[in-house]
Amino acid sequence: MPGVAIVDLSQHTAMLDLKRLHDAVVTGDANTSRTLTQEALTAGTDPLQLVNQCLVPAMDEVGRRFESNEYFVPELLISARAMKAALELIRPLLTARGDKPLGRVAIGTVRGDLHDIGKNLVASLLEGGGFEVIDLGVNVSPETFIATVKEKEATIIAMSALLTTTMPAMRTTIEALKQAGVRDKVKVLIGGAPITQKYAEEIGADGYSENAVGAVALAKKAATAAR
């Protein structure tokens, strides 16, 4: 190849390691993910680059495998864990140098509903995607969502519901946000198996996604719109 006489070996090794880190996340190997992240950071790799060029694409790949039924919930969970292992090392560096999270998300499963596997995945991926996440858990009342907006200045609310009987709690929560005068302070995203785009529009939510990868894209859009 003309013009590429000298190969920068250090660059090459770094690339290889990024590929290995990517694979460690895809295969859910948290230990390797932690080790490689530490090595990459020590070698001076930019932490944000690790997130954007490695962790995010890795979780996209995990999402793709889930969609095509190569992966199921256990694989999703170990990949999310491997990603978190990397993030734990990266996040303090980003904070220290003043990088701001894209936004602060208060996430929870709505009142009356105890399903949390999907919600947990969405929370992990949002963290991986550069958001600060406040996980309010399951069976979350409208009051708790409101308090999180008021006291912790959450900019995005993400609600999950898996039961047809608890879907209306999303509407109730949005109404309560209006009542409390904070509806325009936040973007409201919703999801969960029985939720549809149509339902999101009906109750005045700002966005819906059918999966966790889509949830991150949605949150990014919401964060941009909020600025």
Added chain:
Amino acid sequence: MNSREIVLAHLEGRPIDRLPLMPITMMFACDHIQARYREYCTNYRVLAEGQIRTAETFGFDYVNTMSDPAREAADCGATVQYFDQQPAALVEDQALLVDKTKLVALKIPDPLGGGRMHNAIKAVALLKERVGKEKIVEGWVEGPIAEAADLRGINAVMTDFFDDPLFVRDLFAFVIEMELRFAREQVDAGADVIGVGDAAASLVGPRLYDEFVWPYEKKLVDGIQGLGAKVRLHICGNTRFSLRSMGKLGCEIVDLDSWAPIAEARQQMDANQVLLGNLNPVAVLRNGTPSTVTGSIAECHRQAGPRFIVGAGCEVPRDTPVDNLRALCAYAYSHRP
């Protein structure tokens, strides 16, 4: 033939003149007698009353004791939360086996020890006494992964498959021993059929299902059949990728959730396997109309062929319009297998 005879004849492959009808009702049955769901879960008389009146109103061929997944775990000492109008639930972050090492010391509770299992056994006995001659009495136990999830926390169990496979096997073995004891008492109290609910099995995918879950489900199914009862397997959610294996469990009834295409189940399982289901409980049964219900169950029947029992994919949702449920029932009463 009465209801009971129809179901038994069908399971044994003898001719019957209409399809059997066995939809799952819990909250719907409770609402039907205007009771509080808290009572339905904790007082066997309320449960029996709800089941019998619902079965009689709609012409179901059976009654069942399921109310929530927490009976066994509650007796093991797990923290259970009760709600006035919702099923009892495990508190996951206080799961009994958050610390895995506690499994070694965990004792199998006596099903007749006055706890929640005992309550279910009393429900079986009461149902047997009141309608056991006319209707099938169905008891219920949790399957290996559903119960393991109740004891350990579902999120934790999912990662245990990779982190500590030996623990998963030990936990499943514990569960099977407990469930078989529970099943034995239900059979002794008069249960004709034992339902095995293994909800979380749909989440793990075919590889982990075959490697970990199936062998223990098989032990449970064989054990229950050894007690002289028939088995109805019910796995909530999408089991599409495990249908072939589920067919090999040898259950008298495979009750499919709506996400699993019946045509594929028919293709992948023995031609004689009785399939039950599986119209979408929410989109069709609750939100549809009598005519969409009829169309949808007819399609299930067509795909399943004659070895079929009418039901929804999962629990009949509360506030399902009565006319929709009646349409489902009418289909069974007006069609031969």
